[in-house]
Amino acid sequence: MQVDEPLLLPRLSRVAVCGGTHGNELSGVYLVQEMMKTQKGGEDREPASVSMLLSNPRAMQHCRRYVDIDLNRCFTHATLNGPISERAPYEIIRARELNAMLGPKGSRAAVDLVCDLHNTTANMGLCFIAYSDCDWICLHIFKYLQKQMPNMPMRFIHFDIPNKESYSLDSIGKHGFAMEIGPQPHGCVKSNIYTAMKEGVQHMLDWAGYFNSGCVFEGGSVEVFTLVKNIDYPREGGTHNITATIHPYLQDRDFCLLHPGDPLFQTFSGETLLYKGKEPLYPFFINECAYYEKGIALSLARKKTVTIPSIWVQTEKEEEQSFTSEEEE
Amino acid sequence: MQVDEPLLLPRLSRVAVCGGTHGNELSGVYLVQEMMKTQKGGEDREPASVSMLLSNPRAMQHCRRYVDIDLNRCFTHATLNGPISERAPYEIIRARELNAMLGPKGSRAAVDLVCDLHNTTANMGLCFIAYSDCDWICLHIFKYLQKQMPNMPMRFIHFDIPNKESYSLDSIGKHGFAMEIGPQPHGCVKSNIYTAMKEGVQHMLDWAGYFNSGCVFEGGSVEVFTLVKNIDYPREGGTHNITATIHPYLQDRDFCLLHPGDPLFQTFSGETLLYKGKEPLYPFFINECAYYEKGIALSLARKKTVTIPSIWVQTEKEEEQSFTSEEEE
Numbered sequence: 001m002q003v004d005e006p007l008l009l010p011r012l013s014r015v016a017v018c019g020g021t022h023g024n025e026l027s028g029v030y031l032v033q034e035m036m037k038t039q040k041g042g043e044d045r046e047p048a049s050v051s052m053l054l055s056n057p058r059a060m061q062h063c064r065r066y067v068d069i070d071l072n073r074c075f076t077h078a079t080l081n082g083p084i085s086e087r088a089p090y091e092i093i094r095a096r097e098l099n100a101m102l103g104p105k106g107s108r109a110a111v112d113l114v115c116d117l118h119n120t121t122a123n124m125g126l127c128f129i130a131y132s133d134c135d136w137i138c139l140h141i142f143k144y145l146q147k148q149m150p151n152m153p154m155r156f157i158h159f160d161i162p163n164k165e166s167y168s169l170d171s172i173g174k175h176g177f178a179m180e181i182g183p184q185p186h187g188c189v190k191s192n193i194y195t196a197m198k199e200g201v202q203h204m205l206d207w208a209g210y211f212n213s214g215c216v217f218e219g220g221s222v223e224v225f226t227l228v229k230n231i232d233y234p235r236e237g238g239t240h241n242i243t244a245t246i247h248p249y250l251q252d253r254d255f256c257l258l259h260p261g262d263p264l265f266q267t268f269s270g271e272t273l274l275y276k277g278k279e280p281l282y283p284f285f286i287n288e289c290a291y292y293e294k295g296i297a298l299s300l301a302r303k304k305t306v307t308i309p310s311i312w313v314q315t316e317k318e319e320e321q322s323f324t325s326e327e328e329e
Numbered sequence: 330m331q332v333d334e335p336l337l338l339p340r341l342s343r344v345a346v347c348g349g350t351h352g353n354e355l356s357g358v359y360l361v362q363e364m365m366k367t368q369k370g371g372e373d374r375e376p377a378s379v380s381m382l383l384s385n386p387r388a389m390q391h392c393r394r395y396v397d398i399d400l401n402r403c404f405t406h407a408t409l410n411g412p413i414s415e416r417a418p419y420e421i422i423r424a425r426e427l428n429a430m431l432g433p434k435g436s437r438a439a440v441d442l443v444c445d446l447h448n449t450t451a452n453m454g455l456c457f458i459a460y461s462d463c464d465w466i467c468l469h470i471f472k473y474l475q476k477q478m479p480n481m482p483m484r485f486i487h488f489d490i491p492n493k494e495s496y497s498l499d500s501i502g503k504h505g506f507a508m509e510i511g512p513q514p515h516g517c518v519k520s521n522i523y524t525a526m527k528e529g530v531q532h533m534l535d536w537a538g539y540f541n542s543g544c545v546f547e548g549g550s551v552e553v554f555t556l557v558k559n560i561d562y563p564r565e566g567g568t569h570n571i572t573a574t575i576h577p578y579l580q581d582r583d584f585c586l587l588h589p590g591d592p593l594f595q596t597f598s599g600e601t602l603l604y605k606g607k608e609p610l611y612p613f614f615i616n617e618c619a620y621y622e623k624g625i626a627l628s629l630a631r632k633k634t635v636t637i638p639s640i641w642v643q644t645e646k647e648e649e650q651s652f653t654s655e656e657e658e
Contacts (some may be wrong), residue, residue, distance in 0.1 A: 185514035188618035
């Protein structure tokens, strides 16, 4: 094979778009509901078979993130496959249902691509969040969205976690990512955020159609932000008692480089606390309201450039051959 | 009495500052907690006796607006004084406790001033919300804050509701108002909003001290926004199913005059719906997330200018005389 020849990858026959994995992140909830209606009208030339799914209907009903525990932490190998009691939290039962519908995770039967829709109170623009920095499908989709939506701040975040420990819904698919858009308060839907999500999902489905139809996608480079660590709020006594919040200079400055010595927090008595890290890093999820309980005031990432190859869809015959050779291995 | 002479009003001996009436409106929660700490250190020259209070500790614990029902709708005469069962919602029981501590509402024993701290997801800046447009104490405090915080957008909102039907915590005091500051997502605390609230409360307490010490406050005029009506989101089926959200042209434009024919909503399919009212009005509480369940997408107000008199504190003797004459009436 020549260096210039595109890499051949299996077609994306089945795509799942999920909303309401967190029941109070409303852009995804209303977008999936809207797309379900539109699909009823029935385009029959969908290039990939698209499933629209509301992941946590009970949490949606109460307009809460979750009922018992965070659904989007329930998709580890252990939680999906371990023993289960009758009194298991609702979200564990629901995670297994979703795994049966879209997975099983890690198997050949799993859907080809899962796009899970999320909102954040942080000023993050549109982010892809994925467990791999070499999943060429996800990176190509991201590159395509960047080109199609030039006015939308857009970043690719990489959580460097092994597949078995990956915990979120999108990890069920052969490829998968969370589409995270903000700022939007939870329990609220803002038209600009909703519209950005709608456009993002439409472009993602368009891309899948083009890819399946045999378009070659040229390689190039993508900036990837890899999570290095999380920083918690200063606290005293119980976990509820934070003693400071994000400094006004840092608030809303997601993805602006944070240098050692920069203001990090402002205590409730008015004191400034500085960032004491040893290297400059990129902050994100700054003051995400759902993360107070998780002990995360912000996350920090290192930025790198990933070179991605040109890709092209396999023919059915090639696909069959590649599966056979996989099974023989 | 000459026209120019200041109106004599009773001193503000007891002031209550309340936070956490809605358990997920965190600026007030953390400010009251901070002020409780500071008070421990003990200034003993407080010109008015100040009580700091966390109104709904159970809701705070769950970081939710309320546990059973909205506490800040429980302070009507009927709810405070009607029969009560053992299985009454937590917030009704708590409202009665608060009424015993700060009231009873409408009685001579009630605290002189209640300032109840709230946050909104709407872009409202700092608002006073009160039931009267001729409570000179509240209007003078407002005017003082406007002067002290010239960079803070500040408005006085008037809910034209008779005293017996007034439903919020601040209605317990002889004078009272909600201090509502946004935008801040619920369950989140932003340093700029927290700091504005801290400054607002400090200026309010300073004002009470100056007033009690015999300063004359010159009259003048205050712009007052009187609530005319609320507008709900377009909905279909159940109450959960809104079919549109605030139009991007209107989002965050609280207190910018809305004219008949202006864009009001954008449906989830992308259609623009226009404001069909007959007169231009001032919108506020635009897209307040806690009001989805109350059927309020935005509120509309008419603006007027209220002329307020110069005021001066009564001497203790004058106060006694005025009480005696009230009782004789």
